[in-house]
Amino acid sequence: TGKTFVGSRAAAALIAASRRVGVLAHSHAAVHNMVEKTIGALSRAGARGRLVKIGGDKEEAARLQRGCGEGLRVERVASASALKGEPLKGVLLVGGTAWAFSSEALAGQVDVLLVDEAGQLPLANLVGASRAADSLVLLGDQMQLPAPCEGTHPAESGRSGLEHLLRGEPTVPPSLGVSLSESHRLHPALCSLVSELVYSGHLSSHASAARRSLALGQRPPAAGCLPGCAAPPASSASTSSTAETASRPRRRRAWWRSCATSSLPPLPVPPPPLPTPPPVSYTHLTLPTIYSV
Numbered sequence: 532t533g534k535t536f537v538g539s540r541a542a543a544a545l546i547a548a549s550r551r552v553g554v555l556a557h558s559h560a561a562v563h564n565m566v567e568k569t570i571g572a573l574s575r576a577g578a579r580g581r582l583v584k585i586g587g588d589k590e591e592a593a594r595l596q597r598g599c600g601e602g603l604r605v606e607r608v609a610s611a612s613a614l615k616g617e618p619l620k621g622v623l624l625v626g627g628t629a630w631a632f633s634s635e636a637l638a639g640q641v642d643v644l645l646v647d648e649a650g651q652l653p654l655a656n657l658v659g660a661s662r663a664a665d666s667l668v669l670l671g672d673q674m675q676l677p678a679p680c681e682g683t684h685p686a687e688s689g690r691s692g693l694e695h696l697l698r699g700e701p702t703v704p705p706s707l708g709v710s711l712s713e714s715h716r717l718h719p720a721l722c723s724l725v726s727e728l729v730y731s732g733h734l735s736s737h738a739s740a741a742r743r744s745l746a747l748g749q750r751p752p753a754a755g756c757l758p759g760c761a762a763p764p765a766s767s768a769s770t771s772s773t774a775e776t777a778s779r780p781r782r783r784r785a786w787w788r789s790c791a792t793s794s795l796p797p798l799p800v801p802p803p804p805l806p807t808p809p810p811v812s813y814t815h816l817t818l819p820t821i822y823s824v
Contacts, residue, residue, distance in 0.1 A: 532711035532734075538645055538670045539568035543576060545643050546623045553641035554626040555660055557651050559587040565647045566626040567598060574600030578623065585611050585627030611636045632660035643668060646692065650675055654695050655688040669693055669708075674701060674729055702733045718743045 542552045542565075554569065556562045566584065579602030584592050592607035599605060603623075608614060611627065611634035619625070619640055629652065631637065632644065644664035646652060650671035661667055673693035687695065696707065703710040714722050715737045722736035 532714055534670050534672075534711060535565060535568055535647070537711065538565060538647060538668075540572050541668070542569045542624065542645055543572035543578070546573065546578060546580075547576065550642040551619070551622060551640070552624045553632060553637075553644040553664055554624060554647065555629060555632050555644055555652075556647040557628065557656075559591065559628065561648050562626045562628065563587065563591055563595070565645070566624065567595060569624060570595060570598050570600075570603065570605075573603060573623070574598070578602060580604075580623040581606055581621050582624045583608060583614070583619070583622055583626070585609075585614075585625065585631040610634070614640075629656040629660040632663040637663040639663070639665075642666065645670060647671065649673075650691050650693045652691055653682075653684055653689050654692050655684050657692040658688075669696065673697055701730045713737050715740060716743070 542554065545552050552569075554562055554565050556565065562584075566582070570582065577600065582595070582599075582603060582605050584595060584605060584607045586609065587607070589607060592605055596605040611631045613636075615636035625637070625641055633656075639662070641664045643666045644660065645668050646657065646660075648671045649657070649669035650673040652671075657667075669692055671691075671693055673691055683689075697703065702712070710733065712733050713735050717725065717734075717736055717740055719736040719741055722734060722740065726732050726734035
């Protein structure tokens with residue numbers, strides 16, 4: 532839906548308005564992706580200044596530097612504690628994970644904190660990082676799978692910040708923010724199914740996505756359909772009965788199951804299992820033979 536595109540340009544616009552921006556995500560890879568796109572927007576605008584990346588490897592920072600325009604410089608520090616006591620003069624952007632922004636060294640050091648993939652960041656982590664900024668902007672999709680987490684968060688503090696804010700709503704209501712409701716990746720046949728089952732019909736497909744296809748099998752794709760699939764059940768534009776409206780998602784689920792099974796090639800026959808070895812006896816102990824495969 533263009534989340535990274537919109538987020539990076541929002542960051543560049545805030546920096547142009549003399550705001551220091553923080554970019555936070557649950558992983559260094561996600562931080563790198565948003566910072567990289569923001570650097571592209573800043574370079575095109577001719578911005579000048581420093582950008583600080585906290586943590587991650589040195590090669591990652593080097594790749595960011597290679598994408599910078601003439602007036603931009605990327606600096607990498609191992610941890611936020613390295614910035615303690617430094618006024619961050621001339622720093623336009625700071626990128627890092629929740630652990631970095633939770634540090635006392637960054638308390639109150641950024642004006643706006645952009646939280647990418649906020650649907651995968653536990654609320655407890657978000658609260659800890661929020662001390663770094665005056666304002667938070669949450670970017671993400673709370674309907675996707677949560678981030679892997681080994682810690683234990685009591686009560687509802689393990690829910691993501693977006694889940695806490697939206698309280699079960701599948702999309703962002705206008706009173707709380709902006710919903711990017713047009714997918715540039717999903718084919719219309721897939722998008723309509725996902726929209727009905729997950730997003731209450733609020734997700735649509737961009738016209739360019741109709742040219743996408745999936746090579747699932749050997750059958751040529753029918754017009755307007757995925758390869759090997761029949762046309763999806765049509766949705767009537769006219770007012771339908773309650774029973775018709777209720778049965779529509781069931782018909783689409785049945786259609787999706789037929790696509791998933793009809794167009795896939797047969798699975799290879801698995802190899803036979805290893806024979807069970809006889810036990811080896813040592814006086815009063817009986818130990819099995821161990822195979823390493």
